[in-house]
Amino acid sequence: MLLARVIEAYWRSMRRSWIAEAVPSVAQPVILMAVFAGLLARQVSEHVSDWGAPATFGYAQYAAIGIACSSGVLAGAMEATHSAYSGFRFNEKFKTIVTTPVSARVLALGLLSVAFIESAALTAALLLLATPVLAGSGLVWLLPFMLVSGLACTAVSAALCAIIALHHKTPQILNITGRVALFPLMLFSATYFPSTVLPGWLRYLPDAFPLIHANVTLRALYAGHWRVLPVNLAVLVAWSVVGGSAMIWAFGRELHR
Amino acid sequence: MTENTITAMQLVKEYGHRTAVAGINLVVDRGRCVGIVGRNGAGKSTTMRMLTTVTRPTSGSLRIFGLDPLRRSREIKRRLGVVPQSNTLDDDLTAVQNLEIYGRYFGADRRQSQHAAREALEFAQLSDRANDDVSTLSGGMKRRLTIARATVNDPDLILMDEPTAALDAQTKHLVWTALGDLCLLGKTVLLMSHDMEEVQMLCDYVYIMEEGRFIAEGRPCELIERYCRPARLDVVIDQPGSVDWNALLEDASVEVNRTARGVAIEVDNGQRALELLRSSPASYVASTLRPTTLEDVYLRITGRSAD
Numbered sequence: 001m002l003l004a005r006v007i008e009a010y011w012r013s014m015r016r017s018w019i020a021e022a023v024p025s026v027a028q029p030v031i032l033m034a035v036f037a038g039l040l041a042r043q044v045s046e047h048v049s050d051w052g053a054p055a056t057f058g059y060a061q062y063a064a065i066g067i068a069c070s071s072g073v074l075a076g077a078m079e080a081t082h083s084a085y086s087g088f089r090f091n092e093k094f095k096t097i098v099t100t101p102v103s104a105r106v107l108a109l110g111l112l113s114v115a116f117i118e119s120a121a122l123t124a125a126l127l128l129l130a131t132p133v134l135a136g137s138g139l140v141w142l143l144p145f146m147l148v149s150g151l152a153c154t155a156v157s158a159a160l161c162a163i164i165a166l167h168h169k170t171p172q173i174l175n176i177t178g179r180v181a182l183f184p185l186m187l188f189s190a191t192y193f194p195s196t197v198l199p200g201w202l203r204y205l206p207d208a209f210p211l212i213h214a215n216v217t218l219r220a221l222y223a224g225h226w227r228v229l230p231v232n233l234a235v236l237v238a239w240s241v242v243g244g245s246a247m248i249w250a251f252g253r254e255l256h257r
Numbered sequence: 258m259t260e261n262t263i264t265a266m267q268l269v270k271e272y273g274h275r276t277a278v279a280g281i282n283l284v285v286d287r288g289r290c291v292g293i294v295g296r297n298g299a300g301k302s303t304t305m306r307m308l309t310t311v312t313r314p315t316s317g318s319l320r321i322f323g324l325d326p327l328r329r330s331r332e333i334k335r336r337l338g339v340v341p342q343s344n345t346l347d348d349d350l351t352a353v354q355n356l357e358i359y360g361r362y363f364g365a366d367r368r369q370s371q372h373a374a375r376e377a378l379e380f381a382q383l384s385d386r387a388n389d390d391v392s393t394l395s396g397g398m399k400r401r402l403t404i405a406r407a408t409v410n411d412p413d414l415i416l417m418d419e420p421t422a423a424l425d426a427q428t429k430h431l432v433w434t435a436l437g438d439l440c441l442l443g444k445t446v447l448l449m450s451h452d453m454e455e456v457q458m459l460c461d462y463v464y465i466m467e468e469g470r471f472i473a474e475g476r477p478c479e480l481i482e483r484y485c486r487p488a489r490l491d492v493v494i495d496q497p498g499s500v501d502w503n504a505l506l507e508d509a510s511v512e513v514n515r516t517a518r519g520v521a522i523e524v525d526n527g528q529r530a531l532e533l534l535r536s537s538p539a540s541y542v543a544s545t546l547r548p549t550t551l552e553d554v555y556l557r558i559t560g561r562s563a564d
Binding site for chain 2: 001002005008009012013014016017092093095096097098099100101102103255256257
């Protein structure tokens, strides 16, 4: 019940500005989809695959799935990262909340839930907007898997940011996390092109993060290749658990010291 | 028999090699207003965090409402009201929304939290600003709103950390009136402050904290009696060091302390000292006689150095 109260408080606080957040969150991936799945796809004649099986669709579908997934899950990741960072930097507000029956654990889970809900809503909206490119029965399987992916990315990013913010509360931390970690991660995680085209070690680096597992699996599911699901799903669930636990630990450390 | 709201015995909090609280004994009876005074860094806020059950003590025993905070934290928190040192109101919400949300954290349903918020606003004399954004309120109004917020769950114990820090004189008095009303309502209040006037005016009992320890405790009037003479004579002078004050006041034991523009002298008989000063040839600009206060006690005990 207290978890619902944290979500309610957050929603009441942000509902005045939700349009300002929602419009760019939707507009940016729509523009990217129009450019990559529309204009650039005309230049790419080959079918593209990154799940180890022959491709059955073209670059337009490849890019549309990657952009919808990455934008959805990273929106949640950014939201959670921002909440964790600002909560630690201006931690008196969080410290006051934990003097009520709301514990640091419930507060962390509440923030994670808000980010996850935002990610899920955006993901659903983007999949809906991508239907002109992604027609077919495979589309049905994308949403639930994208939700798991969103949870994994959100938990990992928030945990990473919270742990860094335990020691460095300067404003630059958010910029560093966003520009140095999340943006390159989106580029190298098979969002716009398969990781097989990357040189040397860079090809394997994104494997350590959840986003590439989400992108590759989504495309495989869309094409009807279920073989890759168990391993990648296990990776994402593991990341969700590890990230969520680390975030709760960091919140406890910060707010109960 | 009076029930102890707080009982702390040999309470210690260490952060690595640094000891923030070094073994304090604290007893707060139900319905009392008790103050802890001390300079910045004395350990007041750490003590408060332990009492709010947010920070775990390194050692010692602590009971709040007779309950163990390590095991029954949530039960204790339901009966606590907390006024933090800084502004922790949500600027994106109105005054009443801030209180409603806070009430919801204590498990109140929507109707209960709305009712409690309206009552708390009335208590803080902010009903006419209920639907205004917090960002449009003055500093004093925000402070009163923060105090009102600490009452929305009808707490048995209210913990306040520097409730009037950085407020102007008029606003301070408004806040003090609100705090006095809480005491009259029978709430137990623990006030952390370095404003001696505030503590002397509001508190039944005072602990003086220095470097993580309580170095003195008692009722304000007892402390004044114990550590100070009854009156203090402040003299503004134009030539430092030119007067032998002990000889002038015919008392070799009086202690003379430098002030910004002269000297402060504690005396047993203020009127007699003032007469001696006025009839002496000593050169001075002005003089003021007043009863000694808790601030004099505090400076006597802790010294005048900033370290």
